[in-house]
Amino acid sequence: MSRETSEPTSHRGRYNKPVPTSNLTSEEDDFPEFEPFEGAGDSEATPRTWNSEASLSVQNVDMCQPVNKPNHFTSAYDIPNLVVRRGQEFVVRITFSRALTQQDDFQLEFLIGSSPSASKGSLIVVTFGSRRGGAWSGRILETRGQMVMVGVTPTPDAIVGKFRTYVAVEVNGGLQRTSRTTSTDLYLLFNAWCPDDCVFLPDESERQEYVLNDYGVIFQGTVNSVAHRNWMYGQFERGVLDACIYILDASQMPITDRGDAIKLIRKGSAMVNSQDDRGVMVGNWSDDFSMGTSPTSWTGSTNILLKYASSGVPVSFAQCWVFAGVFNTFLRCLGLPSRVITTFSSAHDNTGNLKIDLIFHPDGTPDERHTTDSIWNYHCWNEVCMVRHDLPRHLGGWQVVDATPQETSDGHYRCGPASVNAIRDGLLCHPFDCGFVFAEVNSDVVFMNRDRYGTLTPFRVDKTHVGQAVYTKAVGGYGPVDITHTYKYPQDSPQDKLTMSRAEEYGCARDHSDLSEPELSVSISVEQAMLGQDLKLVMDFQNLGEVSRSIAAHLSGSVVFYTGVSAAQFKDQNFGVTVPAQQTERVQVTIPAQDYMPHMGGQLSLRFVVTGQADDQSVSAIKVVELMTPKLTVEVYGQPQVQQQMFVTVSFTNTFSFPLTNATLVLDGPGLTGVRSRLFKVIEPQASVSWTETFLPRFSGQRRIFALMDCVSVNQVTHLLPVIT
C-alpha cells in the first residue's frame, strides 16, 4: 500500500508534531519496552533481568477470539485478529510468570496511530481497580494461578480502527511491557447493539440486515419497470476491513476523529469517489469503458476495495449504484447500520434551486442545446442510521450520504449526512447538504418556451414528476420497500405545504408561474418490453375545450443514459391529429426493434417526447422506458456443506439476432467463492455457452451465488441463486 503525500509546508511554530492520520502503518513510536518512572534514579530503575525470579512478567496474552467474536457478532470477518465492537466488554486472558500478589500492579494499553495521546483518545490505559486509569473500564473476571481473565469495555464513543495491545507490569521502578506483536492487534468497530453508541439500532432483524447482511439488491430502471440489481457487499471477506481502514488513512483523516460517525461517513462519501482526493472509484458516464472495467460488469465491492487498497490508485469505473454499493460495504464493514436507496426520477439541477428547466423551441421540439438540467431515471445513494449529536434530537435516524460525485455539493465531491427527517420537514438549515438532497426529490419540472429573442417563458409546471418513489431492499427479504413517505409528505397535504414554505424560507427558489389550466394535454404510455423486441407506443391527446383542435404533433425517440442525457436519436416524426371538443384522440405507433437496437450502445433506456402545437397552445409529454434483459442460468451441484467441494455452472443463450463479442461471464459469492470471470470472444445468435467452476463454502447458512454477463452491446444480464450450506 502506497500513497503520495503532499509537499509539507513548514509549521514548526504551529504544531508540536504532525496530526496522526495513519492507522495501518505507524508503529515506530510506541513506548519503550522498559520505561523507567520519571524522577526515578538510574540505580533503582532497571529492566527485568533473567535472574530476578520473583519479579513479575507476562508470558502470554490471549485475545480469546472464540469467546469474544460471537458476543460481538464479528465471527464472519475473515481476518486473523480479534474484531470487537465498542461500548461492549471483551475478555483477555493474561498468563503471568507467577500468581499475582497484593503488591503487583499491571495495566493494559491500547494504542492507535502514531504519537498516541491519552487526551486525544488514541492511547488508553486500562487499570484494574488498583488506581485511576483511562476512559475504558477494566475488571478482573477470574484469577486462576498465573492466569488472569480480565474484561475491558471500550467507551461507546471510542475511536474506530486497529489498536495495538500491550500489557505493562510494574517492576523495579518502571514499567515493563510486552513486546510488540501483531497477533494481539484489536479491531474496534461501531456497535449497533450498544444503546450508548450513536449508531444503536434497537431491532435485531434490522441489525442483521443493515450491519451483517453482506448481500444486497439495488433497484434501477424506472418506477414503472423496476430492475433488480444484485450486489455482493462482501464486508467480511479477507482484506476488506483493512481496505476500509486504508481508505481513511489515504484520506489523511486524523485518527482522533475516527470515533465520530458523522465525520467518518462524510469523509467516506468523499473518499469513495476519486475526485479531489484520489479516492476509491473513478466515475465514468460515457459509453467508453475501454480504459477500465465497465460499471455494469461488477458483481460486488470486494474486488474493487482490494484493488484500491493494494495499489493506492483509483479503480475504473463506477456509476451511481457502484458508488453506493462500495460505500455500503465500507459502512457495514466498520459497523455502521446502512442501506442503499434508489430514487426514481431524481432531479439533477445544476443551479441548486428547486426548478428543473426543460427548454423547448418555438415549434415545441426539445431544445437540448439550452437545457442544462437533467432528471436521472434513477439515482442511488446510501442511508446510515444514527443519533445526530450535532443537531436537534428529532433529526436523528436515517441520514442520507452520497458518494457519487455530484456537482458543487458544498464545493467538493461528497454529500451528507443529511437527516431524512430534516428533508421531509423542509428543515434545510442544518448540515450537511439537506437542500441538495431536498432538490433531488422535490424539484418542480418547468417546461419553458424559448422565443426567438432568447427569452424564456414557462408554459407548464409538473410538480409530481421528480422523486416519484424512493425504494430500498426489504429487511430480510429480496424485494423493494417504498420509503417515499420518509422523504416527503403526500403532495399538497398541509404538512407538505409547510415543508415547502420552510424550504423557501431557507433559500430554495420555487416556481410560482401563474399558468392557466391548459385545455389540451397529451400523455404517452409504452408496454414493458425486452431488449430486442418491438415497442408499442400509445399517445392520448385530450381536449377539454369547447372547440375541436387540429394539433401539429411531433414524436422524437432517443436512447438515453440513465442520467437523462440523450445518447442517440432514432425517431423524429411529424404527424397531425384532430381532437374534437371534450374528446380524447389516441395515436398508436409501433417502434420496430431494428429502429432502436443499432443505437443502444450498452444503454437500456429509451426516451420518447411528444410535443404539439394547436393555435396558441403547446402540449408536451415525456416517457422513459427501461428495457428488460434476458436471464442467465445458474446451477449448483454437490454436497452443500462447509469446506466440501461444490460445482457451479453458468449458461447463457444469445437470443438476439446479432453476435455478442467479448462477452464476460462473472461469478461472485461471498462466503462461497471469490470473484471469478471468463471471457467468450463471440457468442453467435442462438448459440449457447456454459461454464463450470468449483468452490468451497466457508460458512454454513444461506449464502448466494450471483452471475452476470456483460459485453459492449448487451449488459445487465444476471441471475442470483441461493445456496444453503
Add this chain to the structure above:
Amino acid sequence: MSRETSEPTSHRGRYNKPVPTSNLTSEEDDFPEFEPFEGAGDSEATPRTWNSEASLSVQNVDMCQPVNKPNHFTSAYDIPNLVVRRGQEFVVRITFSRALTQQDDFQLEFLIGSSPSASKGSLIVVTFGSRRGGAWSGRILETRGQMVMVGVTPTPDAIVGKFRTYVAVEVNGGLQRTSRTTSTDLYLLFNAWCPDDCVFLPDESERQEYVLNDYGVIFQGTVNSVAHRNWMYGQFERGVLDACIYILDASQMPITDRGDAIKLIRKGSAMVNSQDDRGVMVGNWSDDFSMGTSPTSWTGSTNILLKYASSGVPVSFAQCWVFAGVFNTFLRCLGLPSRVITTFSSAHDNTGNLKIDLIFHPDGTPDERHTTDSIWNYHCWNEVCMVRHDLPRHLGGWQVVDATPQETSDGHYRCGPASVNAIRDGLLCHPFDCGFVFAEVNSDVVFMNRDRYGTLTPFRVDKTHVGQAVYTKAVGGYGPVDITHTYKYPQDSPQDKLTMSRAEEYGCARDHSDLSEPELSVSISVEQAMLGQDLKLVMDFQNLGEVSRSIAAHLSGSVVFYTGVSAAQFKDQNFGVTVPAQQTERVQVTIPAQDYMPHMGGQLSLRFVVTGQADDQSVSAIKVVELMTPKLTVEVYGQPQVQQQMFVTVSFTNTFSFPLTNATLVLDGPGLTGVRSRLFKVIEPQASVSWTETFLPRFSGQRRIFALMDCVSVNQVTHLLPVIT
C-alpha cells in the same frame, strides 16, 4: 494568467456541456453578430447590408461612467470599465443610426462566462416595454433624436463578476448585434446600499468603513498589550478587482453560483490559503522565510493579489493576519461588507471538543511532549455582514469566515460563514463551522497531571482564559472596539449557561471535573516593555489555608510563536517560597535583556510559566508578554494636491545594541503610491538611515502612508502617516 486543469474524466452521458467556471477568459462562444430567427427562411433573413439605409443599427454604446460611478460608490476603482452594484439602476446611452420608430425593437444583452444561459442567470436579455424580457428590468429614460438613454436594474441576487454587453436590434428577420468590445464590459458587485441585496447595511458610516475603506488596523499581541498593525487593503488599486475574479476562476467556482454570497465567501475562505486548491497564499509558521517574503514584511494586500493573479502560483508567506488582510480585500473589492477580527487567547484545539489540555509532569513542570493543544496569543479572522437565507432569520448579521488554514474544519482548509449570533447562543446545529469557532472563543483550559503510568488527572480548570477579548477596528476611527459581547454572554450569566448547555447538546464535550477549590494559588504579572529592555516579573503566591506552606517553585521562560508554540527556552530556575496561612508572598525577578534577546529570532512574545508543589497541592500560572517595538519616522513634503508631485521620507535609528542586517524598508499608500521597498545591508547600533521617494496622489481626501522596517532579528517596526490631499 494560467492554471493547470485537472485531467478530465469522461462525463458525456451526464452533462450536456461543462459547467462554466471561468469569468475572465471565456468569450469564444457568444452569439453570432447576426442571428436569424429560428424558422425564418434564408431568403428573408439576411444581415444588414451597406445600402439598406432605412434599417436600424447601433453606432455607439456609452456606459456613462461619470454618471453611474458616483451613484454606485465605485469611483475609487482604478479600472477603465464601468463598475456598478446589483439591485440598483445604471444608465446606458445608445446612439442608433437614426431615430427609433414604433416598429423598431432592440434589446440589451449581458453575458457572463462561457455558454451563458438564461435559465442560469448568466445571460440576461433586457427589453424596454415592447415584450417580455429577462429578470433585469429596463426602461427608456430619454429619447433625443438618434440617442436613447436607458436605465437597467440588475436583480439584487444577480451573479457578481464581469459581464459582456451587447445591443441587439431586430432587422430583416433576425437580430443584429453590436460587435464584441471590451470597452462596454461591465463589472457587477454586491450592493450594501440596496435593501433587497442580502448584504444590505443600513448605516452609511458602516458602509463607508466596511465596504469603501481601503485601509485598516489589525490588532495583535495580547489583551494586555495590544499591538496595532496597519494594513493597506487596496481593493480599488489597478488590477485588484480582476485579481479577485481570477481567484474565483482559479477555484473553478461555477459562474452561476457567484451571486450567492454564502457560497462565494466560503469559497473565498478556501482560496485565500494555498492548501487543497493552490489558492492565494502559503502559510508558514516557522522562523525560516528565506524561500519567500516574511509574513511580517507585507504592508497590505495589493502586491500579493497582483502577484497571484499574474502567476497563478501561491504567494509565500502568510500567517493569520495576512490571510485575514488579503481576505478582507477580496471581500470589500467584490462589495461585501467585511472586517478583520482579532480574538485574544484563541483556542486551537485539535480534538474539536471544548477542552484545551495542558499537561504537566508529576513535578509540576510543563510536559510539552504530551501537550498537543495550543492557545494562540491572538488569532485573526474576518466577518461579513449578510442575511442568511439558508438559516432561521435571527442568525443573519455578522458571519465569521476564516481563511487561515486551520486543521480539519469539515476536512478542508476553510471556515465559515458561521453566524456570530449562533455562536453566542450556542446554536451550533447550523452550517458552517459554528462549533469550531465556538471552541476558539469558549474552550476551557484543563491543567492535567500526567502520572508515571501515563494516566492524566485534571487538577485545575480555567474557564475564562480562552477568548478573553474580541476586537475590531472602530468605524471611522483607528482604535479597537471590543465586540466580545457579540460572541459571548457574560461568564456564568443565565444566558451563558443556556448557551453552554445548548453547545453540549450539540456535541461539544466540556470538562466536568469536580475539583475542590485549591487553597494555594499563584499569579504572574509583567510590566509592559520594549524589545531590548529588561523585564520585571512579579509572582504572587497566595495561601487561603489555615497552615503555612513551603512551596518548591519553578519558573520557566520561553520565546513563543504567536501560536503559543515554544520556540526557545531562556529561563529555567528553581526557587523556594514559604507562604504563611491566609497570606500572599510576592517574589520579584528581573529578566535582563541579554537573557532573552539572543533567542527572539523575529518573535515578539515571551511566555513565563510558574509552577509549584507544596505537599499534595500543585499551583501553576502562565503569562504571555508581548514586547513593543521602536517606531519609524515618516515625513511628507510638497503641495498636497491630486496629481502634484510629493515627497516622503522614512527614517529609522537602530536603538538596539547589535547591528541589523538585510533590513528592508517598505512604503505603501493606496491612492498615493504603490508598494516600494529598499534594502539596507547593515544598520549599525545607534546608526540612522533615511530614504526619500516621490509620489503623485490619485484622489483628494484623507489618505494614509504606511512604512515598515523588517529584518530577521527585528520586525513589526512601523509608522502610519495620514495625508490629506
